[in-house]
Amino acid sequence: DQQVKQNSPSLSVQEGRISILNCDYTNSMFDYFLWYKKYPAEGPTFLISISSIKDKNEDGRFTVFLNKSAKHLSLHIVPSQPGDSAVYFCAASYSGGYQKVTFGTGTKLQVIP
Amino acid sequence: DADVTQTPRNRITKTGKRIMLECSQTKGHDRMYWYRQDPGLGLRLIYYSFDVKDINKGEISDGYSVSRQAQAKFSLSLESAIPNQTALYFCATSDSSLAGHEQFFGPGTRLTVL
Numbered sequence: 001d002q003q004v005k006q007n008s009p010s011l012s013v014q015e016g017r018i019s020i021l022n023c024d025y026t027n028s029m030f031d032y033f034l035w036y037k038k039y040p041a042e043g044p045t046f047l048i049s050i051s052s053i054k055d056k057n058e059d060g061r062f063t064v065f066l067n068k069s070a071k072h073l074s075l076h077i078v079p080s081q082p083g084d085s086a087v088y089f090c091a092a093s094y095s096g097g098y099q100k101v102t103f104g105t106g107t108k109l110q111v112i113p
Numbered sequence: 114d115a116d117v118t119q120t121p122r123n124r125i126t127k128t129g130k131r132i133m134l135e136c137s138q139t140k141g142h143d144r145m146y147w148y149r150q151d152p153g154l155g156l157r158l159i160y161y162s163f164d165v166k167d168i169n170k171g172e173i174s175d176g177y178s179v180s181r182q183a184q185a186k187f188s189l190s191l192e193s194a195i196p197n198q199t200a201l202y203f204c205a206t207s208d209s210s211l212a213g214h215e216q217f218f219g220p221g222t223r224l225t226v227l
Contacts, residue, residue, distance in 0.1 A: 009153070032214050043117070043203050043218030044156070089155060093214040101214060103148075105155035 006104040019077040023090030030092040117219035136204030145187040
């Protein structure tokens with residue numbers, strides 16, 4: 001049972017345009033959501049997070065939006081840069097889960113120069 | 114220097130062999146995790162440890178065992194490796210004193226079981 005779903009395995013975007021990566025979840029207990037970025041031959045690195053008490057969190061070019069009623073979150077990257085080309089994992093956890101995180105399957109973003 | 118290190122980085126072994134993957138961290142975190150990554154399946158939790166005396170199974174623990182030798186060290190063992198354990202393995206850490214749920218990952222071990 002995939003509790004965190006990323007339905008788009010890949011995405012291509014032109015440099016300078018907006019990249020939108022989507023994520024859906026099924027477990028209503030999740031109250032904390034994270035995005036990780038992974039380059040080849042490296043481990044995932046934390047990118048940005050959002051608590052369920054918010055609907056938006058922004059950090060520079062990266063913004064995460066949370067729609068709790070739809071159980072959906074998205075990551076916006078504006079403007080996209082070639083260095084953003086990586087696999088992005090959506091992840092979710094809940095306060096009673098002792099920081100145990102459930103990951104999605106990942107979306108491979110390619111930013112074309 | 115890397116905060117979370119994994120050894121070896123690559124390993125090729127044969128079916129039935131015992132394999133140990135090691136993870137060390139200098140972050141001072143109390144919690145450590147082992148994940149495997151497979152194409153199309155994302156990261157799946159194998160085992161996690163909240164301190165030296167607290168070890169818990171994750172969603173895919175069958176065929177694996179772990180040892181938390183110290184707060185900074187967490188090793189993963191495959192007692193008798195099989196081909197479907199071929200995957201990329203990641204160790205991660207987190208700190209229970211932090212409000213966020215951020216985990217910090219090592220660079221990974223690519224394991225191939227022939």
